[in-house]
Each structure stands twice: as structure tokens, then as C-alpha cells.
Amino acid sequence: MAVVSGGTTLIDNGTLDAAVPTGKMTLLATQTASASATISFTSGIDSTYDSYVFKFYDIHPATDDTDLTFQVDTGTNTSYNQTITSTAFQVFHKEDDSSTTFEYKGNRDLAQGTAFQPLCQDIGNGNDESMSGYLHLFSPSSSTFVKHFIGLGTNVYSGDASIQIYSAGYINTTTPLTRVQFKMDSGNIDSGVIKLYGVGG
Amino acid sequence: MPFISNGTTILDNGAFQASLGSLVHIKTLTASASATLSFVHGTDGVVLDSTYPIYKFEFIDIHPANNDDFMVNFTTDGTNFNVTKTTTYFHDYHEEGDVEAGVTYNTARDVAQGTGDAFLTHVVGNDNDQSCAGTLTLFNPSSTTFVKHFISTVHLSESSNYANTSYVAGYCNTTSAITGVRFLIQTGNIDSGKIKLYGIKDS
Numbered sequence: 582m583a584v585v586s587g588g589t590t591l592i593d594n595g596t597l598d599a600a601v602p603t604g605k606m607t608l609l610a611t612q613t614a615s616a617s618a619t620i621s622f623t624s625g626i627d628s629t630y631d632s633y634v635f636k637f638y639d640i641h642p643a644t645d646d647t648d649l650t651f652q653v654d655t656g657t658n659t660s661y662n663q664t665i666t667s668t669a670f671q672v673f674h675k676e677d678d679s680s681t682t683f684e685y686k687g688n689r690d691l692a693q694g695t696a697f698q699p700l701c702q703d704i705g706n707g708n709d710e711s712m713s714g715y716l717h718l719f720s721p722s723s724s725t726f727v728k729h730f731i732g733l734g735t736n737v738y739s740g741d742a743s744i745q746i747y748s749a750g751y752i753n754t755t756t757p758l759t760r761v762q763f764k765m766d767s768g769n770i771d772s773g774v775i776k777l778y779g780v781g782g
Numbered sequence: 783m784p785f786i787s788n789g790t791t792i793l794d795n796g797a798f799q800a801s802l803g804s805l806v807h808i809k810t811l812t813a814s815a816s817a818t819l820s821f822v823h824g825t826d827g828v829v830l831d832s833t834y835p836i837y838k839f840e841f842i843d844i845h846p847a848n849n850d851d852f853m854v855n856f857t858t859d860g861t862n863f864n865v866t867k868t869t870t871y872f873h874d875y876h877e878e879g880d881v882e883a884g885v886t887y888n889t890a891r892d893v894a895q896g897t898g899d900a901f902l903t904h905v906v907g908n909d910n911d912q913s914c915a916g917t918l919t920l921f922n923p924s925s926t927t928f929v930k931h932f933i934s935t936v937h938l939s940e941s942s943n944y945a946n947t948s949y950v951a952g953y954c955n956t957t958s959a960i961t962g963v964r965f966l967i968q969t970g971n972i973d974s975g976k977i978k979l980y981g982i983k984d985s
Contacts, residue, residue: 586783587796605980606805631842631976632915666945668874670885685874685885690945692880719842719915719937726843729915729937731947747874749937749947755911780840781807781978 606634610777614770616643621762622777628722628757630779635718635761637734637775639711642704644768646739648689649704649712650697651763653721653728655756662695663758667750671702675742689746693753697764701734701746711773712736721758727751728758804983806834811979813972815847821979822860822962830961832924834981839920839963841936841977843913846906848970849941851891852914853899855966856930858958864897865960869952873904878943891948895955899966902934903948906967907941913975914938916948923960930954 584592591598609625626633640649652661669689673682689699704712714734721728731749738744752758763775785793809828811819821839823830830837844852855863871892874885891901906914916936923930933951940946954960965977 584785584793586785586793589796591793591796605807631978632840666876666878666943668876668883668885668945668947670874683885685883687883690876690883692876692883693878717917723843725911726845726913727911727939729843729913729939731916731935731937747947747949749874749935750876750945751937751939753878780805781810781980 605781607779608776609779612775614640614773617770619762619764620770620775621760623760625777625779626721626759626761631781632717632719633721634778634780635716635775636778637712637714638773639713640704640773641711641771642706642765642768643771644765645706646703647765647767648699649701649734649763650699650766651716651761652697653752653758654760655754655758661762664693664695664753665691665698665750666693666753667691667698667748669699669746669748672745673738673742675740686746689748691750697766698748698750699746699766700732700748701736702744703739704736705739706771710737718761724755724757726755727753805838806981806983808979808981811977813844813975815971815973817971818964818966819972819977820962820964822857825860828979829981830923830963831959834983835922836982837920837923838980838982839918839977840980841914841916842975843915844906844975845913845973846908846967846970847973848967849905849908850970851901851968852903852906852936853966853968854902854918855899855964856954856960857962857964858956858960860961863962863964866895866897866955867893867900867952868895868955869893869900869950871901871948871950873946873948875940875944875946893952899968900950900952902950903936903938904946905941906938908973912939912941920960920963926957926959929956930960
């Protein structure tokens with residue numbers, strides 16, 4: 582049965598009419614940390630969408646002064662050690678206005694490295710301290726090009742400051758990526774939510 | 783006739799009243815040895831007017847025929863892409879061998895009341911596996927009161943084997959409505975890649 586409203590067909594034969602403008606940012610998965618050593622997204626990352634966005638909501642570390650980081654892998658592999666070249670710069674402002682910085686962060690980039698890529702810097706583990714932000718991963722299923730990513734993390738710095746890390750880079754492989762893992766660079770993710778969206782399609 | 787479920791109006795007068803998401807796909811252009819990729823309102827299904835207050839372009843694996851820069855320009859008449867712009871441009875970079883890294887403003891790639899094509903990146907490599915990807919957000923292009931702001935972030939695999947991220951923002955210094963946007967490589971074609979145009983509802 583078709584659903585027609587105001588003379589316009591909106592639904593027919595079980596699907597939305599093609600003329601109906603629908604949103605193209607589709608929530609694929611939500612994972613909630615609870616003293617989690619890692620959070621892995623091992624499905625849903627394929628050629629369905631041209632890009633994928635992870636959003637981070639109030640990532641709270643168990644350990645003070647730690648970073649949320651990520652790595653990727655291919656197929657059903659679980660090593661999470663793909664080769665990455667990346668950039669990172671920081672914007673920083675202390676709560677007491679005693680210090681501000683804008684600088685490249687050579688200790689949060691990778692040069693053909695296989696370590697986890699930091700997405701922020703030194704989150705405090707005070708009860709009200711956390712990190713939020715996003716990671717945009719482009720065309721992970723390409724078998725032709727390297728895979729670009731752009732991230733932004735903003736957090737309460739362990740020394741009571743607002744700090745942002747702008748990170749970006751490429752995963753230097755032409756093998757399709759199928760999975761992404763997040764973890765703190767030390768200790769557990771005490772709490773927080775990570776959502777995965779597909780964009781476009 | 784409205785379609786009401788459990789007291790909530792789902793459909794009414796030809797439109798959904800329930801939220802269907804705010805990022806609406808408008809048009810995808812796929813490059814194939816293309817000199818330019820242009821989105822012009824009213825052409826080939828492109829909407830770029832007051833329908834949406836914010837438009838977002840997404841660049842997927844833009845691969846140049848030559849090692850060169852990815853660029854943008856705007857039009858108010860659908861034909862001449864030569865709107866006056868003032869922009870800022872900074873980038874950070876990191877060489878694969880860790881030889882060099884930094885973040886810096888780049889005066890060679892900003893625009894001061896220029897009408898030429900504006901840089902969105904440094905030199906994108908044309909090796910088989912090199913490309914660039916990112917976004918450009920255009921705010922309120924149909925305004926006839928204000929200049930038109932845009933913000934772009936693009937990551938590229940630079941020709942000399944750097945990770946390079948370009949942060950560009952600025953305004954089209956016109957109170958005429960922007961009706962089209964054109965993308966190109968500074969010299970040579972866009973060999974392959976996709977550019978997707980979205981409108982952001984409720985923004």
C-alpha cells in the first residue's frame with residue numbers, strides 16, 4: 582500500500598519514495614565503555630559508505646594524564662598495527678590564564694609507525710574531566726589509495742587546561758580497512774561512548 | 783491527510799513531520815580525467831540556494847593527473863567562477879621518514895581580495911596510491927545581506943611523501959547569492975575521485 586500525503590507519494594511498496602530527502606549520516610553502532618581496555622568496531626566498515634565518522638562522548642580515563650588512541654586493521658586481523666604517517670598540532674589554554682600554546686606536537690604524530698595514533702593529549706581523570714571529539718575516516722574500503730583520516734579531540738588537560746589536538750594522516754596501505762580499535766595509551770577507558778556513523782551511501 | 787501514529791503526526795501535507803536525519807545528500811560528481819567538477823544550482827539536480835542554510839562538500843580520494851594543488855572557486859551567475867575572496871591558510875606536515883614536521887601559516891596559499899581559484903591544499907601526489915580527502919562547509923550561500931563564509935579541512939598524501947593537512951577558511955566578499963562552486967587541480971585534470979554535496983537541514 583502506498584502512503585500518499587498532500588498528493589505526494591512518501592512511501593510505496595515498503596520503501597521511501599526516492600524523492601523524499603532523507604538524512605545521510607547513519608548511526609551504525611554505539612559502544613559504551615565500562616572499565617574497558619579496548620573498544621573495537623569490527624563490523625560495518627566496508628564499501629557501503631564513502632566515509633565513516635566516529636564521535637567520542639565524554640571519554641573518561643581510569644588513569645590520569647592519558648590519551649585516547651586508535652589503530653586499524655584489515656580482514657579479520659586483530660593486530661591493529663597498520664603503518665601510519667600523521668600530523669598533530671595542539672592548542673592549549675590554562676584555566677588560570679597563565680599559559681597558552683599553539684604548536685606542532687612531534688610526540689603525537691607517526692612517521693611510518695605502527696603504534697596507536699593519539700587523538701588528544703593528557704586527559705585528566707578527575708570526576709568531571711573527560712574528552713570529546715571525532716575521527717573522520719575516508720574511503721576505508723579502497724584497494725587503490727592510502728586511507729586518509731582527520732581527527733579533533735578536545736579535553737580537560739590533567740593540569741586544568743582546555744586542550745585540543747588536531748590530528749590527521751594516512752594509513753599507508755592499499756588493502757581495505759575493516760576494523761578500528763580505540764584504547765587509552767595507559768589504563769582503561771573508565772567510561773564514555775563512541776558512536777560510529779556512515780556518511781553518504 | 784495527516785498520518786498520525788500514537789498521537790504523533792508522522793506525515794502531513796506531502797512531507798514527513800518525523801525527523802529523517804539532517805544531512806541530506808544532494809549530488810555526487812565522479813571525476814574521470816575531469817578538468818573541473820562544478821556544482822551549479824538548478825543544473826543537473828544540484829540544489830544550492832536557500833533550501834538549506836549550510837552546505838557541506840565531501841572530497842573522497844581526489845587523485846590528480848599531475849602533482850599539484852586542489853583548488854576551489856565560486857560563482858554568483860552560474861557561469862563565471864571569479865568571486866572575490868579573502869582566505870586564511872595554514873597547514874601541518876610530517877615527512878614519512880620523520881625528517882621534517884611542523885605547523886605554519888602559508889602566505890603563498892591564502893587570498894587577499896583575489897578572484898582567482900583559492901588553494902585548498904598543498905601539492906597532492908599523483909602516485910597511484912596518493913590522493914586527498916576532506917570537507918568544505920559553505921554557510922548561508924543564498925544570503926543577500928552578508929558575505930559568505932566557508933571552512934575547509936583536507937588531508938593529503940603530498941607528492942614528496944608527507945602527510946599534510948590543510949586548514950583553509952575565508953569568505954566570498956559579495957552580498958550576491960553564491961549559486962555555484964567549482965573544484966579543480968591547479969594544472970591538469972582530476973584523474974579520479976568523488977565530490978559529494980550535502981545540505982544540512984534544521985541548521
